[in-house]
Amino acid sequence: MTNPWTDIRATDLVIIMGGNAAEAHPCGFKWVTYAKEHRGAKLIVVDPRFTRSASVADFYAPIRQGTDIAFLSGVINYCITHDKVQYEYVKHFTNAGLIVNEGFGYKDGLFTGYDEAKRDYDRSTWSYEMDENGYAKNDETLTHPRSVWQLLKKHVSVYTPEMVERICGTPKDKFLKICEMIAECSSPTKAMTSMYALGWTQHSKGAQNIRTMCMLQLILGDIGVRGGGVNALRGHSNIQGLTDVGLMSNLIPGYMNIPMENETDLKTYLGKRKFTPTRPNQVSYWQNYDKFFISFMKAMWGKAATKENDFAYDYLPKLDIANYDILKAVDLMDHNQMNGYFCQGFNPVLAFPNRKKVERGLSKLKFLVVMDPLETETARFWENHGDFNDVNTSEIKTEVFQLPTSCFAEDEGAVVNSGRWLQWHWAGQNPPGEAKHDTWIMAQLWLRLKKLYEKEGGVFPDPIVNLHWPYEDESEPQPAELAKEMNGYAVEDLYDPKDPTKKILEKGKQVPGFASLKADGSTASGCWIYSGSFTEDGNMMARRDNTDYDGAGLYPKWTFAWPANRRILYNRASADFDGKAWDPERKVIEWNGEKWTGFDVPDIPPASDPHAVGPFIMNAEGTARLFTLAGLRDGPFPVHYEPFESPVVNPIAPNIRGNPAARIFDEDLAQLGTSDEFPYAATSYRLTEHFHYWTKNNRINAALQPQFFVEISEELAAEKGVVKGDWVRVWNKRGQVFAKALVTKRIRPIICDGKPVHVIGIPLHWGFIGEAKKGFGPNSLTPFVGDANSQTPEFKAFLVNMEKSKAPVDENGKAEQ
Numbered sequence: 018m019t020n021p022w023t024d025i026r027a028t029d030l031v032i033i034m035g036g037n038a039a040e041a042h043p044c045g046f047k048w049v050t051y052a053k054e055h056r057g058a059k060l061i062v063v064d065p066r067f068t069r070s071a072s073v074a075d076f077y078a079p080i081r082q083g084t085d086i087a088f089l090s091g092v093i094n095y096c097i098t099h100d101k102v103q104y105e106y107v108k109h110f111t112n113a114g115l116i117v118n119e120g121f122g123y124k125d126g127l128f129t130g131y132d133e134a135k136r137d138y139d140r141s142t143w144s145y146e147m148d149e150n151g152y153a154k155n156d157e158t159l160t161h162p163r164s165v166w167q168l169l170k171k172h173v174s175v176y177t178p179e180m181v182e183r184i185c186g187t188p189k190d191k192f193l194k195i196c197e198m199i200a201e202c203s204s205p206t207k208a209m210t211s212m213y214a215l216g217w218t219q220h221s222k223g224a225q226n227i228r229t230m231c232m233l234q235l236i237l238g239d240i241g242v243r244g245g246g247v248n249a250l251r252g253h254s255n256i257q258g259l260t261d262v263g264l265m266s267n268l269i270p271g272y273m274n275i276p277m278e279n280e281t282d283l284k285t286y287l288g289k290r291k292f293t294p295t296r297p298n299q300v301s302y303w304q305n306y307d308k309f310f311i312s313f314m315k316a317m318w319g320k321a322a323t324k325e326n327d328f329a330y331d332y333l334p335k336l337d338i339a340n341y342d343i344l345k346a347v348d349l350m351d352h353n354q355m356n357g358y359f360c361q362g363f364n365p366v367l368a369f370p371n372r373k374k375v376e377r378g379l380s381k382l383k384f385l386v387v388m389d390p391l392e393t394e395t396a397r398f399w400e401n402h403g404d405f406n407d408v409n410t411s412e413i414k415t416e417v418f419q420l421p422t423s424c425f426a427e428d429e430g431a432v433v434n435s436g437r438w439l440q441w442h443w444a445g446q447n448p449p450g451e452a453k454h455d456t457w458i459m460a461q462l463w464l465r466l467k468k469l470y471e472k473e474g475g476v477f478p479d480p481i482v483n484l485h486w487p488y489e490d491e492s493e494p495q496p497a498e499l500a501k502e503m504n505g506y507a508v509e510d511l512y513d514p515k516d517p518t519k520k521i522l523e524k525g526k527q528v529p530g531f532a533s534l535k536a537d538g539s540t541a542s543g544c545w546i547y548s549g550s551f552t553e554d555g556n557m558m559a560r561r562d563n564t565d566y567d568g569a570g571l572y573p574k575w576t577f578a579w580p581a582n583r584r585i586l587y588n589r590a591s592a593d594f595d596g597k598a599w600d601p602e603r604k605v606i607e608w609n610g611e612k613w614t615g616f617d618v619p620d621i622p623p624a625s626d627p628h629a630v631g632p633f634i635m636n637a638e639g640t641a642r643l644f645t646l647a648g649l650r651d652g653p654f655p656v657h658y659e660p661f662e663s664p665v666v667n668p669i670a671p672n673i674r675g676n677p678a679a680r681i682f683d684e685d686l687a688q689l690g691t692s693d694e695f696p697y698a699a700t701s702y703r704l705t706e707h708f709h710y711w712t713k714n715n716r717i718n719a720a721l722q723p724q725f726f727v728e729i730s731e732e733l734a735a736e737k738g739v740v741k742g743d744w745v746r747v748w749n750k751r752g753q754v755f756a757k758a759l760v761t762k763r764i765r766p767i768i769c770d771g772k773p774v775h776v777i778g779i780p781l782h783w784g785f786i787g788e789a790k791k792g793f794g795p796n797s798l799t800p801f802v803g804d805a806n807s808q809t810p811e812f813k814a815f816l817v818n819m820e821k822s823k824a825p826v827d828e829n830g831k832a833e834q
């Protein structure tokens with residue numbers, strides 16, 4: 018989230034699109050209710066289903082899943098053609114005036130540089146025209162035909178209200194009503210907030226869905242302001258923390274990347290990441306990449322990371338392909354290219370797409386380790402449960418190890434919420450029986466591996482045996498020790514760069530923030546963005562002071578927010594070009610003639626002249642990008658592509674299937690279906706009463722939502738001769754599920770291009786373990802393809818067929834009731 022949860026209360030308009038916050042984030046949703054009650058804020062919900070969020074909305078409109086880019090590009094087009102743009106913001110704070118390279122072009126759904134065989138682009142023309150000083154050329158009038166603004170205007174012009182209705186199935190009058198409501202927020206004293214989650218991410222163009230909203234928020238001038246922003250509502254309680262500390266196959270902590278194998282030395286690696294400014298005077302904060310990276314290497318390998326050995330650069334694994342995401346990992350298993358798999362707090366049999374392929378992959382492993390406090394379908398994937406898990410146990414040779422862990426309520430540590438607040442919590446109980454903390458198990462693994470390497474040697478034992486392990490009890494690092502290491506500390510005495518005789522931090526002391534980190538090996542920090550969270554003043558994450566200046570809802574003394582305890586990202590943009598708040602009622606920070614001051618930590622060096630330094634300090638040009646250059650793999654502007662399995666033809670690009678830059682393996686391509694065979698557009702979602710696949714172990718949750726169902730419209734039910742409570746079979750080329758039919762007015766056929774599209778809603782909470790009735794989830798049916806940038810699977814839009822059926826049977830041949 019750019020803004021904290023508590024800031025939603027300061028908004029004028031909430032748009033929930035690509036999520037269902039009332040259901041999946043019911044606690045945070047209270048700030049929406051608060052804004053409605055106290056400010057008269059309005060709520061818009063755009064969803065294929067009439068959801069629990071929709072039931073309390075001021076305005077609801079249906080949309081066919083997988084078409085949000087067309088919808089939002091239509092809103093942008095409306096704002097531009099109706100002069101509902103905050104031009105002062107656009108001119109000074111975005112790249113609207115920068116001139117794009119002459120070789121850049123777009124035609125029939127593709128940008129310049131496309132290579133069909135590689136399903137990828139040569140992105141070299143997606144760049145600015147530079148002047149003789151190496152700066153991007155700028156046209157402040159925004160009229161140059163190759164300025165970003167003119168290219169954008171042209172790019173979105175095809176998304177007229179008629180085209181939006183044709184693609185999205187949103188009736189034109191409803192679409193225009195939403196445009197009017199949103200356009201009002203182009204006023205400097207009105208703000209809209211966007212709340213989204215998986216309805217946008219789980220598509221083959223998920224990153225571009227989000228980008229389109231970013232672009233809209235920029236032209237409304239709603240980024241950096243109170244009550245504004247683009248707010249990703251995160252999932253698992255600590256999934257924000259997971260991404261922050263780099264638990265992705267291509268990341269290391271703090272959103273730095275694992276090197277590629279052709280980056281054979283530190284200089285080459287850093288050279289590509291220390292971006293120098295592309296406009297005069299800009300901060301371009303990634304210029305400090307080396308400080309964060311080398312401090313990370315010191316945290317990892319301590320004394321073994323020296324200037325002479327490039328700070329142990331060779332110890333880091335290198336990638337031969339862009340990433341090893343879950344789809345790639347399962348594909349490797351399925352091709353006998355992976356021997357073992359560690360599954361820690363994860364239930365892939367139910368969570369990953371194409372369950373048949375996942376179970377086939379697991380069956381080919383030599384060993385599978387499951388670290389979990391509960392029994393999971395993954396740990397028991399080899400067990401036959403009749404229709405519910407139709408496997409031949411005698412053919413599966415995978416050895417499964419179950420290591421019982423504690424669960425989150427038995428752990429101490431920080432949980433990072435969607436608003437980037439690191440909130441410390443304490444264990445409520447000790448783990449029962451044989452269960453151990455995850456940290457203990459991982460420490461034991463390392464200690465044993467180290468011993469083996471020390472005894473037996475190996476090709477390259479150095480990264481394992483030299484790991485820096487400074488914990489008091491080496492067999493179980495404590496959460497506070499790990500947190501202090503992430504914050505960072507001085508490896509040597511640190512001196513003031515302006516006065517080298519002045520010592521500013523003694524060796525071994527905690528650094529106060531990432532500005533203290535150095536590229537010479539004199540500091541260590543496990544995760545630079547967390548620097549400031551555990552300083553010499555103590556554990557900032559454990560703070561519980563709810564002081565709130567100006568009623569701004571920023572609570573600067575409550576826990577710690579990364580980066581640097583900043584609550585609203587890009588907050589310099591809350592003030593106009595001269596540094597005065599756009600809305601005096603909603604001031605964040607202002608320029609007082611000498612420095613930036615106010616209610617939040619300025620997101621700009623405090624003495625930056627407002628006319629010289631742009632607010633988007635992480636970008637080399639200092640402005641936000643309406644045109645992303647080569648930042649995303651699938652285009653500098655978003656384009657509407659249909660899902661890989663779509664019920665209709667795309668009028669924008671009729672010959673392109675799915676996102677043309679998304680990776681798909683050949684065998685999975687062959688398993689895609691078409692609308693002739695599989696006419697219904699399915700989507701998957703969650704319910705308040707369950708949390709994924711583990712609350713079905715709890716009797717109360719199991720009683721609240723006991724049984725798997727699918728939601729269908731009255732129209733489809735009538736066509737199929739199905740009544741509420743009947744068993745239906747839903748299937749496609751990848752598998753089948755049996756479910757109780759829930760016939761409801763909440764789902765209506767969506768009319769696209771004059772033809773009805775029937776939507777089938779599939780909740781995801783059931784399996785063959787636990788207290789609830791045995792059932793299925795959507796992933797026996799979902800396609801094995803992901804987003805071109807993040808590889809998040811296309812869980813939200815796929816095709817199925819459906820018929821009335823008999824009940825499924827269990828392993829004893831007993832029919833389910």
Ligand SMILES: Nc1nc2c(c(=O)[nH]1)N[C@H]1C(S)=C(S)[C@@H](COP(=O)(O)OP(=O)(O)OC[C@H]3O[C@@H](n4cnc5c(=O)[nH]c(N)nc54)[C@H](O)[C@@H]3O)O[C@H]1N2
Nearest residue numbers: 035036037041082083214215216252253702703705708709
């Ligand atoms: N009670 C409960 N809360 C949870 C969870 C849980 O399991 N139970 N899980 C947590 C996790 S890990 C996550 S990631 C979050 C997820 O939070 P959400 O994303 O809010 O949850 P979902 O129900 O998966 O999907 C939200 C909505 O997206 C809609 N949708 C699908 N496709 C599209 C589309 O193309 N466009 C638009 N506009 N809408 C679409 C669906 O109809 C659905 O209503 O929830 C978290 N909160």
Ligand SMILES: Nc1nc2c(c(=O)[nH]1)N[C@H]1C(S)=C(S)[C@@H](COP(=O)(O)OP(=O)(O)OC[C@H]3O[C@@H](n4cnc5c(=O)[nH]c(N)nc54)[C@H](O)[C@@H]3O)O[C@H]1N2
Nearest residue numbers: 362363364368388389422423424425701709710711795812
């Ligand atoms: N079709 C479809 N598929 C989806 C989605 C969808 O919307 N549609 N959503 C996707 C999303 S966003 C998510 S997040 C995934 C969720 O998929 P999973 O993460 O696999 O789902 P959970 O059931 O939450 O699994 C978490 C496991 O962690 C265990 N656990 C709890 N505490 C601890 C602990 O301290 N240590 C350890 N080691 N284990 C612990 C729990 O017992 C549980 O078994 O599903 C994904 N799959």
Ligand SMILES: [Mo]
Nearest residue numbers: 251252253256
């Ligand atoms: Mo999630």
